[in-house]
Amino acid sequence: MLTPKPPSAEAQLLFLSKLQRLFIESDFTATYKFALLIALADLSVELGTDDGAELVLSTRQIGERFILLYWRQSLPYGTGRPSAVPGVLIQSHGVQAAVISAVTAFRLKHGVGTPALARLLPEYPALLGSVAQTVSAQPLNYLQNFGGATDEFLFTRAGAGKIMLKEGVVYCLRRFQPLVQQLARTHWVEHIKNNRRNLPILGEADDLEDFLFSASRQSLLVMAQGLRKLDGAKCFYCNHSLTDADVDHFVPFSQYPRDLAHNFVLAHPSCNRSKSDTLAAAPHLERWLERLLHHADALTEIGHIAGIMSDVQVSRQISAWGYTSAVTAGGHAWIAPSKYEPINARYNTYFSH
Template sequence: MIARAPPSADQQLEFLTKLQRLFAEGDFTATYKFALLIALSDLAVELGADDGAELSLATRQIAERFVQLYWRHALPFGTGQARATPGVLVQNLGVQAAVLTAIEEFRSTSSSTTLQQARREVAYGLLLAKVAAVVSAQPLTYLQNFGGITDPFIYERPGRGIVVLKPNVAYCLRRFHPLVQQLARNHWVGHVKANRRNHGILGDAGDLEDFLFGISRQSLAIIGAGLRKLDGPRCFYCGQGLHEGHVDHFVPFALYPRDLAHNFVLAHPQCNRSKSDSLAGKGHLVRWLERLTVRSPQLSEIGAVAGVVTDGEVAHRVAAWGYANAHAAQGRAWVKASIYEAIDLGYLQRLANP
């Protein structure tokens, strides 16, 4: 991969304009295209760089993200909801989405209760191959069709099983990741709600977005118990003992809405609410980086039991991306209630040399 200068402001605006047109003028018969945009933007953050270089991805990498995104969707929604009939949500205007069907079939014969357990099964490779074939034939083929034309402004496909994000695209997906995620997720929720076959399943439910993209209460409880055992019954931020602890995303979920085991910490409800969607101050970052190195195996074990992604290197790269973006925007980091500090070069140096 050859480094290139970052895109100009005009080039970034052109990308956003075309992305807006894609959402407005694209044909969305299933939720696949939303999943593809989420997957590509996540992979750009985790594997790309802040320059204008191309980024080569394997279709199988994208398929892995599809399985992660749709894994929980293969379970019935609506249990215990008012005027709702529990069932698997339909995510295609025709027959059920093939990705969901493949996951349902895998789960029906698997003894695994979490995705992390499932990945160790021989049959998981077959599931991934099926999903990769669907991703290749459908969203990767049709995503860039909108307004009656094909405009390959995001990626090209130079060979079998390879997708190459075009120059400047990885940078833009990194730079505008929260916006891309919000647009894709909002349209995904709207698509599911608009499908008439889902009306009886949804009933009066108001937690559809949480079901589609959030972490289950069971997984959250497992993570909380694991963090309490690992770090002790004290708040990660203020260091004081706690009776009731909240599981907090160190790099805020609003900034990077993907659950990573190594990104979780236990916090006082007050500290958690005060920090909210802010990045944490330098003192907190230093301790988090040390913990990432020293306790990575234990965090991986907690994530494996809870069924969330376990990858300390990815968590580190996500943090480096988040703080670099904040530094470029002259952002400020949360230290404690009502106290913030500028995100200076010292933050980036810490992340470069943990």
């Protein structure tokens, strides 16, 4: 077998233009295809490599991501506005999307509030099995049908319950992760807004994207309390004491929109605003990696109480991906308000072992 190699610039452009066509020419009867693209991109970042190699994924691994994505979305959306009636958003042009119904039924039957708690139940594998089946029968079957033809440019089936992301695809999904995420999320929000049956629920809502994709305010409050106990009442970035605190995504949410306990730090609202969507500079990164090393279990525990998923290896992998991509792209890192530095090759050394 030939050793894999990263796709050429031309192959990457072809990938992007096919992805673009997929969004324009596909038939989106439900929101599943958006969830599938997000799941494939996330799994590529978390499990894949930058050498162009293929990646085999099981439908259960993808199904797990579907449960995470749809868990929050299966809760009633209530804007609190007088014009709107709280309700579960409809995610399909036909009957409600089966994954939403399955997650809702499971949550009600077992009285669990978070996917992290759901995972611990003996009935969870059955839920996962049925979601994996839906994923297999629907989006995996139809994602690569667009423009009246089938173009397997992303994956092929690789035996029962498995797919294989083709050579070069993982590379592209890792490289263009923020773009894929943004496209999928924007279209997902539009799909829900354009479904007339959602109009009474939505009212004049303007926080739909937050509702669909971010951790709840309540979870973040609990997370903040835990972090205060662990790290003390001080800002992770400037180390000064704080009273008002934001829970900041160390690797910015705009770059990797997934809430994981190990990625959260406490920060002054002003430090948080100033850092905004940039990666934190070397001294912060060193402290953050140190913290993963020494407080991994404590952070897992805090996440558990707050109902936020945690996986220390995955968090490390995501930051490695974020920083090494920024080295390639010539990004800048935030040191302090109005102070930045280039993310140069030195940053790779933090992740080279």
